[in-house]
Amino acid sequence: MPKTLWKYSLLILVVFLGGCWDRVEIEERGFVVGAAVDFPKEGDEGNEMEEDAANKPHGKHRYLLTLQLVVPGSMSQGAKTGGGAGSGGDAYYNISSVGDTMFQTDRQLANRVSRSPFFPHMKILIISEEVARSGHLPDIMDFFLRDSEMRRGVKVMISKGEAREVLGVKPVNEKLPAMYIDSVTENERSSSATLPDPLRIGDLNEKLLTRESFIIPRIKSAGKEVKIGGVAVFEGEENKMVEWLGGEEVMGLAILKGTLKGGAININVGDNLVSYETKGDIKRKIKADISDKENMKFIFTIESEGIITESMETIDYLNDPAKWVLVQNRVADEMKRMAEKTIRKLQKEMKLDVIGLSTYLAQNYPELWKSVGKDWDHGENYFSKATLHVKARVIVRNPGTVNQTEPLQED
Amino acid sequence: MKRGVPLFKMLRRKQLTKKENQLETTKDAHGFPIEIFLDVQKNIENIQKILNTPSDLVTREFTVGNTKQRCAIVCIDGLVDQTTINDKIIRNIQLGMANSGKEIPASGEELLKEFENHVLSAIEVKKLNTLDQVMQSVLSGDTALFVQGTDQVLLIGSKGWASRGVNEPSTEALVRGPRDGFTENLRTNTAHIRRHIRDPNLRFENFSVGRRSKKDLVLTYIDGIVHPDLVGEVKRRIKTIDLDDAPESGFIEQWLEDSFLSPFPTLSPTERPDKVCAALTQGKVGLLLDGTPFALVAPITFGNLLQSPEDYYERWWVGTFLRFLRYFGAFLAVFLPGLYIALVSYHPGMIPSKLAFSIAAAREGVPFPAVIEALVMITVLELLREAGIRLPKPIGQTIGIVGGLVIGEAAVSAGIVSPVMVIVVALTAISSFSVPSYSLAITFRILVYGMMFLAAGFGLFGLILGYIMINIHLVNLKSFGIPYSTPFAPSFYADWKDLILRAPIMMIGKRPIMMQVDDEKRMRKGGKS
Incomplete structure (x- = not known):
């Protein structure tokens, strides 16, 4: 029996010796909600205490990493318990450091905060235009993808101007800038049109691994608010940022990709404006004529169903089918115009395919893709040589809750 | 029965191979005669000696009708209904026989037969001839009638002691269902x-x-x-x-x-x-x-303990809903505090961001780790429950308010526990009350502690270990040969109609398969499977 007891006490010891090794109470974690990566400027310093030895490995660049940490004590007004540290102040603080690698910088930062950074709640990662254009995007992303604390749902954005300024905005209705930015990207009402779909870090990883060109949403800070709109276009070979696409061009892109979910489209009827919004996804079909490699033809057929959201022009929709059809055609023309504008810019100026034609070809014409794939939007650039046509069809499902707001003018 | 673990073997109760213990005579051990004498007087004295003349022993000697035939009744005061004895025994023997005009038999044997067949109007009468059995009956509330000249004794059923009326069962109250409960009788x-x-x-x-x-x-x-x-x-x-x-x-x-x-x-x-x-x-x-x-x-089985009669009395939608609710409640009752500890101490990344921040804010300034906090609060809750039972009813209400609200509120504002912890503890308590079986609910209250320690040591990993351990135990356990986890494992899918789901009663056409009943159909029609 003593032997048995001995065995069981060993078993119990396992609990006390093996347990608790990674226990950190929730209030002792420094929740990182946002991160920003810039190139360091004059005056930004890293770890000055370190003497640089001559043979110390150095990276190609030094980066300025800014983390946004939560101050939970100031988060909720209601629960003021005990000695809530820093209550009343900002619910966050931003802290920056310079280093050769992201990980090194992160650990340097940990030396300066009382609660070690904890990444699973990170919402957004902002990279400055400068860094994006330098072609070091994959280098930076590695840490945010590789580290076990990272989640693949982090949204990535490219900032026009300094990235850390974006984290410094003071939103009016939210406590945390990062959460505010996160909510803006989720905003259904606007996300449809000029706001591109948020890009998650996991998806970005996918894109970095292929040679496909891709886009990342753009963010701009303006004092108390941020503006998310437009996208940065990256060329797929070196993953380098090339150019911006503006608001309307993003909408055109969404039409071409078939991802448009809403957003106002204004058309002229008579001498006044009528506004239309797509409801649900639009339908997109591509028809390709690939007989000539040098001059491929693609026809985009777009079908959109939606409603009239505003009609400054007084139209008797219910009794005037001709006008109804007119509105539909005008909207179709407008969609076509926007799409073609985007095509022009992508095809002729940037010569980069972010519409997804490369995927379409690879999936539907794999034989052809083998021969043109390498030179699709590089080198020979068959993409820029192709002809892209857009056909749009619009169905107005209902004219809204009233037919007219003022009587029809008698002619 | 195989048991691999030596600890359990060590503590196992010795196999019960004891001889059958049945009515053993105790009287001869004390040296009293156990035979029944022909003389009434002697019998009564014997009984008085055996019982050491207790104050509740009633003996009454009287004569039959107008004759000199002697008899006596012996009973225990308080256990018998006195009107039964008066009306059905004494009155009949004394008055009834005198007035009947019948000839009264002279021998004791004959007289006893006459009593049994004609005189006593009680419903329950039996004839005994050993003192041992007579004593047993008298001590359980019957009345013994001794007659001079015979060693036979008549036992008349006269049980009638003060007992509680039929009340609604207080531990298993229902909204709908019969209100009568068992009593002590x-x-x-x-x-x-x-x-x-x-x-x-x-x-x-x-x-x-x-x-x-x-x-x-x-x-x-x-x-x-x-x-x-x-x-x-x-x-x-x-x-x-x-x-x-x-x-x-x-x-x-x-x-x-x-x-x-x-x-x-x-x-x-x-x-x-x-x-x-x-x-x-x-x-x-x-x-x-x-x-x-x-x-x-x-x-x-385990499933039985999470069933309430009301599941069947209400319509099956309601019954099914309540079952689901109860299984959920049972899960919370065991795992919620552990889950809280695991998430807060080990995996804050698994809590939705905003909730994580507000938990962190609430725990700001709390001096203890989540385990200690949880242990303290759960123990306080158990104390309150225990005290609540012990306290007289009017005070019980007060202690609920004082304990629950005042102490809870005070502990929170003193910064000893976080408000979230109070919610967790309250939820756990409510969940454990939702378990219909009190004995299972107590089991859960014990298991909560185990889960909390496991969660404190190993986080979610420990909690899952605990869950697996409980399951291993449940599938090993048997109740009179029926595995405790039936019909989950071993799986009798036909019985699942009345498990978490409560199918319409027309569809539960057969008795549970796990019981291996002789007559398995419970209705002629309807039971299709």
Whole structure:
């Protein structure tokens, strides 16, 4: 029996010796909600205490990493318990450091905060235009993808101007800038049109691994608010940022990709404006004529169903089918115009395919893709040589809750 | 029975191979004569000597009619109904015989027969001839009638002691369902069951338990439904009972249960006759002990303990909803505090961001880690529960408010515990009250501690380990040979209609397969599967 007891006490010891090794109470974690990566400027310093030895490995660049940490004590007004540290102040603080690698910088930062950074709640990662254009995007992303604390749902954005300024905005209705930015990207009402779909870090990883060109949403800070709109276009070979696409061009892109979910489209009827919004996804079909490699033809057929959201022009929709059809055609023309504008810019100026034609070809014409794939939007650039046509069809499902707001003018 | 773990082997109860303990005579041990004398006077003196002339012993000698024939009655005051004795025994013997004009037999033997056949108007009369049995009957409330000149004794059923009326069972209250509950009176309890089941095959088998107390234990089942082996096994176990007294059916339960090391109950106590009756029709057996309102039902499974009669009394949508709710509640009752500790101390990344921040904010300034906080609060809760039972009713209310609200609020504002913890503890308490079986609820209250320690040591990993350990134990446990986890494992899918789901009653056409009943159909039509 003593032997048995001995065995069981060993078993119990396992609990006390093996347990608790990674226990950190929730209030002792420094929740990182946002991160920003810039190139360091004059005056930004890293770890000055370190003497640089001559043979110390150095990276190609030094980066300025800014983390946004939560101050939970100031988060909720209601629960003021005990000695809530820093209550009343900002619910966050931003802290920056310079280093050769992201990980090194992160650990340097940990030396300066009382609660070690904890990444699973990170919402957004902002990279400055400068860094994006330098072609070091994959280098930076590695840490945010590789580290076990990272989640693949982090949204990535490219900032026009300094990235850390974006984290410094003071939103009016939210406590945390990062959460505010996160909510803006989720905003259904606007996300449809000029706001591109948020890009998650996991998806970005996918894109970095292929040679496909891709886009990342753009963010701009303006004092108390941020503006998310437009996208940065990256060329797929070196993953380098090339150019911006503006608001309307993003909408055109969404039409071409078939991802448009809403957003106002204004058309002229008579001498006044009528506004239309797509409801649900639009339908997109591509028809390709690939007989000539040098001059491929693609026809985009777009079908959109939606409603009239505003009609400054007084139209008797219910009794005037001709006008109804007119509105539909005008909207179709407008969609076509926007799409073609985007095509022009992508095809002729940037010569980069972010519409997804490369995927379409690879999936539907794999034989052809083998021969043109390498030179699709590089080198020979068959993409820029192709002809892209857009056909749009619009169905107005209902004219809204009233037919007219003022009587029809008698002619 | 195989047991691999030496610790359990070590603690295992020695196999019960005791000889059958049955009515042993105690009188001769004290040196009193146990025969019945022909003389009434001598008999009474003997009885008085054996019982040491207690104050509640009533003896009365009288003559029959107008003759000199002597007889005597012996009974225990308080256990008998005095009007029965007056009206049906003494009046009939003295007045009735004098007025009947019949000739009164001279010999004691004849007189006794005359009493038994014509004079006594009581319903329950039996003839005995050993003092041992006579004493037994007298001590359980019968009246003994001695007649001069014979060694036969008439025992007249005159039980009638003060007993509590039939009340609504307080531990198993229902919104809808019969309001009557068992009482301390065994006869009332058997009557309850008879009233529900008028089947001639309903059986009541009497056993006497307790070396000293000699309490009646009734085994009840429906012959033709129940599996005969089950009855045999229950009887075998009952015969091993060797106690000097069984004040409550809990003693019987602990003696009969399959594993005394398990925290889970393998017999289910209940105060509700309808619950016992439902169990009987499923092929189970019931045990009723005199002197307690708690009957026992066996065998039971884990699923049975999460069922309430109301599941069947309400329509099946409601029943199913309540079942789901209860399984969820049972899960919370065991795992919620552990889950909180694991998430807060190890995996804050798994909590939604905003909730994580507000928990962090709430815990700001709390000096203890989540484990200590949880342990303190759960223990306080257990104390309150325990105190709540102990306290007199009018104060009980107050302590609920003082304990729950004031102490909770004070602890939060003093920064000793976080408000979230109070919510967690309250939720756990509510969940454990949603478990219909009190004995299972207590089990859960113990398991909570285990889960909290595991969560504190190993986080979610530990919690999952704990969950697996509980499951391993449940599939190993048996209740009278029926695996405790049936019909989950071993799986009897036909029984799943009445498990988490409560199918419409027309669809539950067969008795549970796991009970291996003799007569498995419970309705002629409808039961399609």
